Amino acid sequence: QVQLQQWGAGLLKPSETLSLTCAVYGGSFSGYYWSWIRQSPMKGLEWIGEINQSGSTNYNPSLKSRVTMSVDTSKKQFSLKLTSVTAADTAVYYCARWTIISTAFDVWGQGTMVTVSS
Amino acid sequence: SSEVTQDPAVSVALGQTVSITCQGDSLRSHYASWYQQKPGQAPVLVINGKNNRPSGIPDRFSGSNSGNTASLTITGAQAEDEADYYCNSRDSSGNHWVFGGGTQLTVL
Numbered sequence: 001q002v003q004l005q006q007w008g009a010g011l012l013k014p015s016e017t018l019s020l021t022c023a024v025y026g027g028s029f030s031g032y033y034w035s036w037i038r039q040s041p042m043k044g045l046e047w048i049g050e051i052n053q054s055g056s057t058n059y060n061p062s063l064k065s066r067v068t069m070s071v072d073t074s075k076k077q078f079s080l081k082l083t084s085v086t087a088a089d090t091a092v093y094y095c096a097r098w099t100i101i102s103t104a105f106d107v108w109g110q111g112t113m114v115t116v117s118s
Numbered sequence: 119s120s121e122v123t124q125d126p127a128v129s130v131a132l133g134q135t136v137s138i139t140c141q142g143d144s145l146r147s148h149y150a151s152w153y154q155q156k157p158g159q160a161p162v163l164v165i166n167g168k169n170n171r172p173s174g175i176p177d178r179f180s181g182s183n184s185g186n187t188a189s190l191t192i193t194g195a196q197a198e199d200e201a202d203y204y205c206n207s208r209d210s211s212g213n214h215w216v217f218g219g220g221t222q223l224t225v226l
Contacts, residue, residue: 104206
């Protein structure tokens with residue numbers, strides 16, 4: 001059974017860079033798109049972007065200028081960096097797997113609460 | 119604002135049937151998937167973009183599409199179905215993903 005395990009800093013100050021990593025256990029890294037999705041009371045679920053094993057990325061236009069995603073296929077991990085954070089970036093961040101087989105986000109990480117506060 | 123919209127809240131009597139809808143122009147040409155989320159937990163896929171249930175999801179959950187509307191139907195709602203439900207599809211460009219605002223389902 002595929003599991004996603006994510007980690008990263010949970011408390012940031014304004015203008016700092018958010019950094020999260022997600023590891024894939026129990027399944028293949030190839031053949032899927034790996035996404036970051038966040039959830040806040042204000043904006044609900046918001047897709048941040050996706051990356052595949054080749055490093056090809058696709059970002060939400062509203063966040064594109066601040067987002068960078070990367071992969072480490074040898075470790076079956078993918079990462080998110082979001083620069084210049086503000087209080088509006090406070091949210092629970094999830095990593096998730098998208099598969100063309102089911103055309104859906106079929107596996108999710110446990111979520112990481114990220115708070116931006118001075 | 120989201121490009122796919124949902125009613126904020128819906129209620130259903132125990133054992134009855136309820137449909138949760140998701141509307142948006144992109145749904146005329148793109149599939150929708152549905153997620154259940156209970157407090158403090160990550161979303162769980164209940165209906166995929168092909169209107170199929172993943173393994174382990176009860177067969178009382180089903181999905182359908184008509185025009186600009188996607189629907190999640192629960193036939194014979196159970197107390198454990200009380201949760202927030204989110205639809206997901208492509209945006210109007212077809213290049214990015216969007217989620218509906220979520221529907222809070224109450225089972226009476």
